[in-house]
Amino acid sequence: METTGTAQSSFQITGMTCAACAARIEKGLSRMDGVTQANVNLALERATVAYDPAKVTAEALESKVEALGYGIARQSVELDISGMTCAACAARIEKGLARMPGVTKANVNLALETAHVEWGGELSAEDLIRKVTQLGYTASRKEAQGGDREGQRKKDIRHKQIVFGISAVLSLPLLWSMVGHFSWTSFLWVPDAFMNPWVQLVLSSVVQFWIGWPFYKGAAKALWNGSANMDVLVALGTSAAYFYSVYLTGVWAADGGSAHHMPELYFETSAVLITLILLGKLFEAMAKGRTSEAIRTLMGLQAKTALVIRDGAELQVPIEQVVAGDVLLVKPGEKIPVDALVLEGSSAVDESMITGESIPVEKAPGHQVIGATINKNGALKVRAVKVGRDTALAQIIRVVEEAQSSKAPIQRVADKISGIFVPVVVALAAITFLLWYYAIAPGEFAGALEKAIAVLVIACPCALGLATPTSIMAGSGRAAEAGILFKGGEHLEQTGHIDTVVLDKTGTVTHGKPVLTDVIPAPGWQGGEDLLLRLAAAAEKPSEHPLAEAIVRGAEERGLVLAAAGEFAAVPGYGIRATIEDRRLAVGTRRLLEESGVDFGGAGREMERLEQAGKTAMLVAVDGTYAGVLAVADTMKESSREAVDRLLKLGLTVVMLTGDNQRTAEAIAKQAGIPRVLAEVLPEGKAEEVRKLQQEGRKVAMVGDGINDAPALATADIGMAMGTGTDVAMEAADITLLRGDLNGIADAIYMSRRTMGNIKQNLFWALAYNSLGIPIAAAGFLAPWLAGAAMAMSSVSVVLNALRLQRIKL
Secondary structure (H helix, E strand, C coil): CCECCEEEEEEEEECCCCHHHHHHHHHHHHCCCCEEEEEEECCCCEEEEEECCCCCCHHHHHHHHHHCCCEECCEEEEEEEECCCCHHHHHHHHHHHHCCCCEEEEEEECCCCEEEEEECCCCCHHHHHHHHHHCCCEEEEEEECCCCHHHHHHHHHHHHHHHHHHHHHHHHHHHHHHHCCCHHHCCCCCCHHHHCHHHHHHHHHHHHHHHCHHHHHHHHHHHHCCCCCHHHHHHHHHHHHHHHHHHHHHHHHHCCCCCCCCCCCCHHHHHHHHHHHHHHHHHHHHHHHHHCHHHHHHHHCCCCEEEEEECCEEEEEEHHHCCCCCEEEECCCCECCCEEEEEECCEEEECHHHHCCCCCEEECCCCEECCCCEECCCCEEEEEEECHHHCHHHHHHHHHHHHHHCCCCCHHHHHHHHHHHHHHHHHHHHHHHHHHHHHHCCCCHHHHHHHHHHHHHHCCCHHHHHHHHHHHHHHHHHHHHCCEEECCHHHHHHHCCCCEEEEEHHHHHECCCCEEEEEEECCCCCCHHHHHHHHHHHHHCCCCCHHHHHHHHHHHHCCCCCCCCCCEEEECCCEEEEEECCEEEEEECHHHHHHCCCCCCCHHHHHHHHHHCCCEEEEEEECCEEEEEEEEECCECCCHHHHHHHHHHCCCEEEEECCCCHHHHHHHHHHHCCCEEECCCCHHHHHHHHHHHHHCCCCEEEEECCHHHHHHHHHCCEEEEECCCCHHHHHHCCEEECCCCCHHHHHHHHHHHHHHHHHHHHHHHHHHHHHHHHHHHHCCCCCHHHHHHHHHHHHHHHHHHHHHHHHCCC
16 A cells, blocks of 8 residues: 555564564654554564655665564565576566565576575565566466465464473473472372472473573563563563572582482473463464454455466466456356456356355446456456456455554553553562562562562563454454455544444445336327337437436336437437437426427426435427426435444434435435435535534544545545445545445444454453452462463453454344
């Protein structure tokens, strides 16, 4: 997403452990010259930065993150390249790839005809392949070595499982020996080796310094950069227990190492703590993966291959090799690979996965088709129009990813707390130790240390850092599955505060496509309905006016054959005059017939009745004699009444805003159950009407689909664009309702309220957990290993609570 003078970069970050890490990276990036906004999402482990490319580069942003002690998750891919003839070809490709934003390494091997590319940021393997194609060569994906995010996630979980397994095996003997000390476990047999201090020292040392090395590394980086995070708390707590036990072991050895006078060691405290924290991180990673289910579902809709016609031959190629302009053959039952234009054939296409419309849409030459939709019954030959990142599905995925990466304003609360949390906890742990050692149990070093360790461990702010982003991810993902695209976390939050919904009429409340509804011959007309309609439609056929098109379409649906018009003249604002089969016709308003000297007698009452029903009535005169009246209406969507009822039940004020005349607008509003109408509003006045409502103290959501709605969409507190509308309206809006159904408005507001409720629950429990846990640990009611287990499970509980949003029915 780019605007004038501003670019946006998004990249994966490794090494973050808690909210303090995310806050430090965000602060570091924000302070860079040229950076206008930086958001770091702990749950997604992603940074999204808006910056001025004239002042700072994407590479400089990544370097800053690395300087702060964290890593950038690089992606890589192996490409097979054909068409190279010499070293100059390889050098050209290498240079072209290396210049792409985010690419850190590009090696092209002429002998093997391969390219190895590493990159960070938002590039994809398909972008690299297209670059090679633009350079005049052919490339295909050989093997993804980390470019697949889902594959990387599974690899990360597998690594965590292995590390946890090793840590658990090494910690089990220590835990066994600890449990064996309790009086109520006197029946439990404990091998002598497990009680030996030297054995415990070896086992705990492996866990402490090999398994636990990432905690030391993270703590050192944090302290070096003048801050503190979860790693500092874990490293402090486990090191205190470990080194105190090493000291006691040394004292025991100096006294002769008697088997009858074993010291009270705390090796199991440090080892079990690390093991439990690893278990919590494993559960957290598995649960967090589920919050991105919506993205994986959308990506799964994409076709993997396409049947391309090149040089008269049909070739099955990977989807990433399709370029704009390619002619594709789509057989019945297959997915349409990319956004395209139908050249030959006719079929019905199931577009439900994009638009939510369950009835297949008829397609013929000249019609647009959307990538990932399903061709139902006929073969289609299509020309690729938009490919790769430009397709409708790719844009939907990008909007969802951006929403999940963004930060809701409510997260600032957690960020502020996280920024000071760790230093405060360290101070509380020190106070706890001093109170126990000097006041509560004087001289009891081991007991005082144990209480201090429990305070350090139970207070880790992991749950606080995950409280908001996991709910945003789950909520926006579930909304996307229902065809509601929030463009950012801030919009997801603000939508729940809306109290007034302003609806555009045409294309929003109504279908936006006029249809013929009535054909009423005059009492003296001898030819019947069909003749009246056939003549009027033939006269209107040369006109491009939407009402004329509705009349012609209505005649064709009745199977009427239309003669060619002889003389034809459009009278702007009044209607048309034409000659059909040697008959003179006038079709239009009362003024048109009056100027033509036609007496239409009592037709005025009929017209008034039709107009009160929200229809546009047109009088027809044949050879100077009134022949009848035709009525055309932009019919109301079937779902509009139900949707408006839902909005009213949510306690919202519903207003219809339209440029139509008052009578027609009120008729449609009455049908839809809309209590307030603002009619005859010019396009440039719509934004002003929204502003007036805001001046009344209202939080306004504007819903529209046309270019003339864009200013009002931008002015409103929340702009909602119908996905069936124009790209301009969708670009100006904060939310896109893909399905073109007004029920999406109520669903968006409901989803926003549920998500914000979920975030508040998470924040409450995360803060309550720490607020209650610290004094309980300081009072000596929590052993360090229990504190570790509780801390690990608090993060998992927050993520699992967020996942409840994915089960909401819309």
